[in-house]
Amino acid sequence: MMTILSNSKLLWGLWQVVTYCSSRTTLPLMLTVCVAYLVMRLMNSVREYRKLPPGPWGLPVVGYLPFVGVRHETFLELARSYGALFSTRLGNQLTVVLSDYKIIREAFRREEFTGRPSTPLMHTLDGLGIINSEGRLWKNQRRFLHEKLREFGMTYMGNGKKIMEGRIKTEIDEFMANIFLADGAPIDANPLLALGVSNVICGITMSLRFSTGDVRFERLNHLIEEGMRLFGEIHYGEYVPLYNYLPGKAQVQEKVAKNREEMFSFYQTLINEHRSTLDIENARDLIDVYLIEIEKAKIEGRDRELFEGRDHELQLKQILGDLFSAGMETIKSSLLWMIVFMLRNPDVKRRVQEEIDNVVGRERLPTIEDMPSLPYTETTILETLRMSSIVPLATAHSPTKDVNLNGYRIPAGSQVVPLINCVHMDPKLWHEPKTFNPSRFIDENGKIRRPEFFMPFGVGRRMCLGDILARMEMFMFFASMMHQFDLQMDDGDALPSLEGTVGATIAPHPFQVKFIPRSRPAPAVVCPPDHTHLRHVGAR
Ligand code: HEM
Numbered sequence: 001m002m003t004i005l006s007n008s009k010l011l012w013g014l015w016q017v018v019t020y021c022s023s024r025t026t027l028p029l030m031l032t033v034c035v036a037y038l039v040m041r042l043m044n045s046v047r048e049y050r051k052l053p054p055g056p057w058g059l060p061v062v063g064y065l066p067f068v069g070v071r072h073e074t075f076l077e078l079a080r081s082y083g084a085l086f087s088t089r090l091g092n093q094l095t096v097v098l099s100d101y102k103i104i105r106e107a108f109r110r111e112e113f114t115g116r117p118s119t120p121l122m123h124t125l126d127g128l129g130i131i132n133s134e135g136r137l138w139k140n141q142r143r144f145l146h147e148k149l150r151e152f153g154m155t156y157m158g159n160g161k162k163i164m165e166g167r168i169k170t171e172i173d174e175f176m177a178n179i180f181l182a183d184g185a186p187i188d189a190n191p192l193l194a195l196g197v198s199n200v201i202c203g204i205t206m207s208l209r210f211s212t213g214d215v216r217f218e219r220l221n222h223l224i225e226e227g228m229r230l231f232g233e234i235h236y237g238e239y240v241p242l243y244n245y246l247p248g249k250a251q252v253q254e255k256v257a258k259n260r261e262e263m264f265s266f267y268q269t270l271i272n273e274h275r276s277t278l279d280i281e282n283a284r285d286l287i288d289v290y291l292i293e294i295e296k297a298k299i300e301g302r303d304r305e306l307f308e309g310r311d312h313e314l315q316l317k318q319i320l321g322d323l324f325s326a327g328m329e330t331i332k333s334s335l336l337w338m339i340v341f342m343l344r345n346p347d348v349k350r351r352v353q354e355e356i357d358n359v360v361g362r363e364r365l366p367t368i369e370d371m372p373s374l375p376y377t378e379t380t381i382l383e384t385l386r387m388s389s390i391v392p393l394a395t396a397h398s399p400t401k402d403v404n405l406n407g408y409r410i411p412a413g414s415q416v417v418p419l420i421n422c423v424h425m426d427p428k429l430w431h432e433p434k435t436f437n438p439s440r441f442i443d444e445n446g447k448i449r450r451p452e453f454f455m456p457f458g459v460g461r462r463m464c465l466g467d468i469l470a471r472m473e474m475f476m477f478f479a480s481m482m483h484q485f486d487l488q489m490d491d492g493d494a495l496p497s498l499e500g501t502v503g504a505t506i507a508p509h510p511f512q513v514k515f516i517p518r519s520r521p522a523p524a525v526v527c528p529p530d531h532t533h534l535r536h537v538g539a540r
Pocket residue numbers: 130131132142322323326327328330331334390391394395396456457458459461462463464465466467469470
């Protein structure tokens with residue numbers, strides 16, 4: 001019905017144009033309008049015949065692509081018109097958008113929805129790694145990584161938690177020491193957070209720790225940022241492959257491939273270093289774990305089956321790349337949003353500081369053990385994740401075979417995306433969703449409650465693999481920052497906007513903030529950080 005209505009509106013609009021045109025152009029224009037209308041009706045009949053979810057078709061070849069601005073915002077508008085399950089064609093990709101949390105949960109718990117769409121970028125990545133792999137390779141790698149990352153401390157249980165806490169604390173000490181150097185002057189916290197957060201994930205995966213001003217770190221970041229920009233330039237080619245043949249696009253693709261090669265050669269150097277000092281009984285990090293697995297498979301004569309017969313080192317390099325990209329930008333952007341929300345909500349900021357002061361005192365920094373006793377601090381983090389929805393469309397899924405969802409047919413190979421920002425801002429689910437209110441996550445007994453429609457890490461079988469690390473890291477950085485500093489804007493500066501910059505995540509626009517030391521800095525902060533368990537690589 002919606003589709004017919006919007007088609008009629010379109011027809012009426014076009015008719016208005018026709019009537020304003022001169023008599024010489026009226027006939028061809030009328031013909032064009034009629035043909036366009038018939039094509040749309042035909043497409044709708046095809047859609048009904050194929051039992052696809054409703055939605056706008058757009059134009060031949062490019063589909064709805066030319067009308068898509070910021071993807072998650074356009075999808076939000078379309079969801080208002082077409083409902084919680086709609087479909088549209090973006091170039092050659094049928095895209096199905098889910099914005100009802102029950103439908104999202106129902107779909108993503110099913111095995112058939114664990115595929116990834118086949119696009120030119122996916123072909124470049126060749127189905128390797130964890131984020132873009134599918135089938136048995138993905139399943140085995142997910143199980144393997146889950147188990148191994150727990151051993152390296154991605155767990156709330158036992159000794160692992162202590163190991164991870166130690167790693168994060170090392171980075172917090174350095175972060176704090178650098179902030180104290182600014183002496184309350186306004187600074188951009190982005191590069192300091194990027195360094196700390198990168199060091200945590202690089203420590204786990206490669207025993208690598210960058211120092212401030214490290215040229216290798218700057219180069220890696222440059223490659224990632226440039227990769228994002230270049231990908232934006234050829235983004236249309238993901239949907240309309242012919243686009244990649246336009247002048248200049250081949251050079252962009254070459255540059256993307258060259259940057260990837262440079263990153264891979266960086267990882268290769270580290271892998272070679274690790275191999276030359278490998279102790280099969282004592283894995284230092286994830287590279288060692290993979291090298292040991294490869295060695296074991298050779299000894300047991302199953303190396304041809306390992307990683308489904310894919311190149312072993314290529315798979316390892318893609319894993320390192322996946323974990324770095326998934327584990328860095330997400331946590332950094334979330335921490336930046338926490339700063340933004342504290343600047344915009346001074347009452348919440350004061351309440352967080354009071355809670356930390358009451359529970360932790362002024363003599364030491366907060367630890368993971370304090371987490372259960374700091375519910376308001378934790379729910380402030382949850383509320384930030386809800387309102388910022390930094391990964392609003394998660395990562396596209398693709399059914400591995402035709403499936404039925406809510407009475408509609410979702411064809412194999414289509415792109416299926418959850419509209420997380422829509423769920424997180426739905427007034428039917430959240431009271432006054434635009435108000436920043438951490439207390440909404442606290443129940444009448446003072447306990448934290450995470451409703452099933454809160455899904456910043458996605459849901460189902462492909463849900464985020466690093467949520468435990470993310471929660472620990474965000475808690476420790478945020479709680480320590482609030483314990484040690486008062487966050488303030490410089491006089492006359494406007495508050496940072498809630499509009500984000502859309503890239504790999506939705507990050508706040510760049511802003512400067514003053515970190516004013518609170519009454520009594522804890523002594524640990526001014527001590528030189530303990531890095532003895534990590535190797536320094538590339539320090540100037
Ligand atoms: C605030 C921090 C983070 C947020 C909000 C976040 C969110 C997400 C989301 C929405 C997905 C997609 C789920 C889907 O495909 O349906 C995802 C996937 C993933 N995340 Fe995270 N993430 C965060 C931190 C991390 C960290 C620290 C790591 C690294 C250890 C990580 C590793 C991954 C991986 C490997 C996947 C792909 C899983 C798969 O395809 O099976 N994430 N994350």
